[in-house]
Amino acid sequence: MIKYPVLNENAVIGVTAPSSGLPDFMHHYLVDIKKRFQNTNEIVIGQSVMTQHKAKSTDSIMRAEELNDFFTADRIDLIIPPFGGELALEILNKIDYDRLQPKWVLGYSDISTVLLAITFKTGIATAHGTNLVDLRGKYSDDTTAMWLEVLKTKVNEEVTQYSSQxxxxxxxxxxxxxxxxxxxxxxxxxxxxxxxxxxxxxxxxxxxxxxxxxxxxxxxxxxxxxxxxxxxxxxxxxxxxxxxxxxxxxxxxxxxxxxxxxxxxxxxxxxxxxxxxxxxxxxxxxxxxxxxxxxxxxxxxxxxxxxxxxxxxxxxxxxxxxxxxxxxxxxxxxxx
Structure with a gap:
């Protein structure tokens, strides 16, 4: 059976960078993101998010350890990387699949490497959709905004989405x-x-x-x-x-x-x-x-x-x- 994570109200969002992090000129995005979620969700920023060097946020060991920590930390309810990148593949052999708790991970592009590997190895459902920096606006378009309703869907329930305009x-x-x-x-x-x-x-x-x-x-x-x-x-x-x-x-x-x-x-x-x-x-x-x-x-x-x-x-x-x-x-x- 597929294991579906449960997302409650006011979930704490953990932000980690399994692929690329934010270079200095993008750090202001985090200000916008925190402002967007200030009334609904606490944002926890991992160390990997703040750096970018040689096509990756940091070395593969640190990236994997931070992802493992976010998965096992009771404080973190939901994991959303800032965006994709190039070298998420480097961390797949360092993820502790046996210890992963069912939590939603949301992202696309290079993040889909991690999502699919987790689902294949553990049966935990993962979410392919918007990344975090694209949620920094004052609001989201109708299609993007559905990410939250989808992730709040419970076991044995269903959710319907429609093509964008x-x-x-x-x-x-x-x-x-x-x-x-x-x-x-x-x-x-x-x-x-x-x-x-x-x-x-x-x-x-x-x-x-x-x-x-x-x-x-x-x-x-x-x-x-x-x-x-x-x-x-x-x-x-x-x-x-x-x-x-x-x-x-x-x-x-x-x-x-x-x-x-x-x-x-x-x-x-x-x-x-x-x-x-x-x-x-x-x-x-x-x-x-x-x-x-x-x-x-x-x-x-x-x-x-x-x-x-x-x-x-x-x-x-x-x-x-x-x-x-x-x-x-x-x-x-x-x-x-």
């Missing part, structure tokens, strides 16, 4: 809005066959650029995870491509397929991607088409997931029912 087509860090994002483009969920789609199964996923590196390691043992926690239930994979060109993207998906990650897969959800260039006329759309043909499953793409916000909060391990019709999307997650 607009998304952010490019980052403009120097001109954040009151909700941080510059939402400028209408959202449209699409299916490969251009028909209405409804799929269901256990949700698993993250940023394919980084989670693909779990394949063949003890932290990406999908077969054992299935046997121990979800038995013969189908899986819906949600994946987003941050930087890979179409050929690289296709290779990663094929590796997942050959490693058995897509066995008993009921469908794949692909987040919006910033990648627009083709590889010798081979496009991102070709990747979606070829994958759908290879696996003979429904594929929905341009969903609210990844590096083009806002983001739906996906729970690794939850049972999901996903619908896409006429450009709109709906996802129901059941904590069963």
């Amino acid at each position: 607009q998304f952010q087509s490019k980052w403009n860090h120097n001109q954040p809005t009151e909700c941080v994002f510059n939402l400028d483009t209408p959202t449209e969920w699409k299916s490969v066959d251009q028909e209405a789609v409804k799929i269901e199964g256990r949700l698993l996923g993250g940023c394919i650029d980084v989670i693909s590196h779990l394949i063949g390691t003890p932290y990406g043992d999908v077969k054992t995870f299935r046997e121990q926690y979800i038995k013969d239930e189908p899986v819906i994979w949600y994946l987003e491509n941050c930087e890979a060109n179409p050929a690289e993207f296709r290779r990663m998906l094929l590796q997942m397929q050959y490693a058995g990650w897509f066995d008993n897969c009921s469908g794949i959800l692909f987040g919006r991607t910033r990648v627009t260039e083709s590889t010798e006329d081979y496009s991102i759309q070709d990747v979606y088409d070829d994958t759908a043909q290879d696996l003979n499953i429904p594929i929905i793409y341009d969903i609210d997931c990844g590096h083009m916000p806002p983001q739906i909060t996906f729970i690794n391990g939850a049972y999901g029912i996903v619908e896409c019709r006429e450009g709109k999307g709906k996802i129901k997650q059941m904590f069963i």
